[in-house]
Amino acid sequence: MKKNKPSFKQLLAVGLVVLTSTLIPISPSYAYDLGKTHKDQSIECTSCHEDNKKAIIPNERCLSCHESYTEISKQTSDMHLNPHMSPHFLDVDCTSCHQGHKVIKNFCQDCHGPVARH
Amino acid sequence: MKTHTKLMTFTIAILMSTCSYAADKIISTDVVVVGGGSTGLSAALTAAQGGASVVVLEKNPYLGGSSAFAEGLFAVESEYQRAASHGLTKDEAFKHIIEFNHNKIDNSLIRNYVNKSADNIAWLNEQGIDFRLIQISPEEPRVWHIIEDREHFIHGGALITALQQKAKKAGVKFLLRTPAKKLIYSDNKVTGVEAEDHKGNKIVIKAEAVVIATGGFGNSKKKIAEWTEYNPETFLPALPLNKTGDGIQMAKDIGAKTEGEGLMVYLAARGAGIIPMQGINAMSWQPTNLWVNNSGERFTNEAVAFSFGKAANSVGRQHGNMAWAIFDDASVDYATHKGIDQGIGVIVPTTTKLTGLRTEIDNALAVNSDGVKTASSIEALAKEIGVPVDTLKKNFNDYNSYSENGYDAQFVKDHKWLRPLNHGNLYAIKIMPNHFTSIGGLNINTKMQVLNQDNQPITGLYAGGVEVGGLYGDTYTLWASGHAYGFAIHSGRTAGTSILKEIK
Numbered sequence: 001m002k003k004n005k006p007s008f009k010q011l012l013a014v015g016l017v018v019l020t021s022t023l024i025p026i027s028p029s030y031a032y033d034l035g036k037t038h039k040d041q042s043i044e045c046t047s048c049h050e051d052n053k054k055a056i057i058p059n060e061r062c063l064s065c066h067e068s069y070t071e072i073s074k075q076t077s078d079m080h081l082n083p084h085m086s087p088h089f090l091d092v093d094c095t096s097c098h099q100g101h102k103v104i105k106n107f108c109q110d111c112h113g114p115v116a117r118h
Numbered sequence: 119m120k121t122h123t124k125l126m127t128f129t130i131a132i133l134m135s136t137c138s139y140a141a142d143k144i145i146s147t148d149v150v151v152v153g154g155g156s157t158g159l160s161a162a163l164t165a166a167q168g169g170a171s172v173v174v175l176e177k178n179p180y181l182g183g184s185s186a187f188a189e190g191l192f193a194v195e196s197e198y199q200r201a202a203s204h205g206l207t208k209d210e211a212f213k214h215i216i217e218f219n220h221n222k223i224d225n226s227l228i229r230n231y232v233n234k235s236a237d238n239i240a241w242l243n244e245q246g247i248d249f250r251l252i253q254i255s256p257e258e259p260r261v262w263h264i265i266e267d268r269e270h271f272i273h274g275g276a277l278i279t280a281l282q283q284k285a286k287k288a289g290v291k292f293l294l295r296t297p298a299k300k301l302i303y304s305d306n307k308v309t310g311v312e313a314e315d316h317k318g319n320k321i322v323i324k325a326e327a328v329v330i331a332t333g334g335f336g337n338s339k340k341k342i343a344e345w346t347e348y349n350p351e352t353f354l355p356a357l358p359l360n361k362t363g364d365g366i367q368m369a370k371d372i373g374a375k376t377e378g379e380g381l382m383v384y385l386a387a388r389g390a391g392i393i394p395m396q397g398i399n400a401m402s403w404q405p406t407n408l409w410v411n412n413s414g415e416r417f418t419n420e421a422v423a424f425s426f427g428k429a430a431n432s433v434g435r436q437h438g439n440m441a442w443a444i445f446d447d448a449s450v451d452y453a454t455h456k457g458i459d460q461g462i463g464v465i466v467p468t469t470t471k472l473t474g475l476r477t478e479i480d481n482a483l484a485v486n487s488d489g490v491k492t493a494s495s496i497e498a499l500a501k502e503i504g505v506p507v508d509t510l511k512k513n514f515n516d517y518n519s520y521s522e523n524g525y526d527a528q529f530v531k532d533h534k535w536l537r538p539l540n541h542g543n544l545y546a547i548k549i550m551p552n553h554f555t556s557i558g559g560l561n562i563n564t565k566m567q568v569l570n571q572d573n574q575p576i577t578g579l580y581a582g583g584v585e586v587g588g589l590y591g592d593t594y595t596l597w598a599s600g601h602a603y604g605f606a607i608h609s610g611r612t613a614g615t616s617i618l619k620e621i622k
Binding site for chain 1: 142179180181182186187270271272275278279282283292294295315316317319357358
């Protein structure tokens, strides 16, 4: 599987984000519209879509920057049910909740009811 | 997986040939498995371990289906039973299963399944899955191999994720949110499936063999109404798993034969403010309760709750497919301090102390639940639950006098479960039949090949799990605890093995 290595521009963008995050807190709503929030961090459309917007985006592409479910789960450990450390499922499609250009849709809630962020 | 440019060239070449389905992507593989539950994963892993290339299609964003949540497997003469000196034999189990179903089932399928069940458990051990052996209730033998938790995964999820990881290592490709739509079929031969990913891209998968394992039709009200005798408005599914009988339908569309479509029913406490599978539900399963229908009549020995399917059968045939489970403050205290006599599988195990029960009841009452009622007298309770006062009073008083005498002259409940309900307040919980999954479906032979109307195997087509017919009469075989889960593994493995023989 071709691994999507972050470009220098992306790394710079991420670096800037890390720096600025100590000065300007990033709103938690960033998870709620992926397309916008990635764009705001100067990440190109092609990082997710490569050269075909109609194709699905496999987990490997998200994880090439975001490392792994285990790493991400640390960022959502405050939630009363951690969607990135599900006791039921492994390797759920990232984009099934994080729909690129729409508001996030957490399907854990289909059974568990509202899952809160503290 | 091919790189993007290679795929484009290949796709264009195929599109220029006579392909009526305008595909955006074409995949060629040895085996395509439709459905990523325990049946599908067992088939995929077996085939991959035998050297075949495998693609698994799953319509949900996650694998497992019901198998991610079910708890254990039936087996007989396993190592676990040997260690526990549990002497039930394969012959005894086979005969009992045939008898339970009044011989309205395929004896050969059952014989093979029972005989291979211990070996299937051993195979699962090799994939990193462990079990502990229990007896689910006084009604059933010690045959339920409970899946042990693994890492942070619980219940069936521990099994599914283990098979999933092994399958991935063995080269199996998973396409999630990619439901199969249609079988590719001509000259009595299945040669693949047409599928669609979540972005609407059409995918053609060409294969030597297709395994159908979509977990039945439990979430399709339409199919429950068309294919079974059950009312889909009252017999509700346990979980929203999106199982709409796609696999059965696809095979029926090319002439497959079906048999025995039904539901694996169980009792659920139904009403606003009731959290499923917790204290209130557990309380409704206790053998010391009094059950009345909506005419206020007692209608069965309430210790039938030990056998969840028979309990649902009894409640299910009452008017409105419903009943009320009545108990008193002494029952609540017993459940809270001594622990329950009957658990809900291992989700709420037997002897669990329902310390949160009073709070749960209060919460449900606070939202004026239609499923939880209380009163200080039987007359007042009759009004609360909307049943005729005189009838309820008579049935209640009769029940209490049986209990005081220690003999149930009406329905012969064991005296152990006869406690007069005359301490403090009375409570009533509405109980109705839910179902864990559908049962019945495609006819298969012992190789797991799908059969057509002439009872001949359709070349290249296999099926397993709760998708198939010929396993159950009118009721799921409760006596063999974990029968469906055990059969899922058995049929998946067998399909994989049969396919390897065919394609080599």
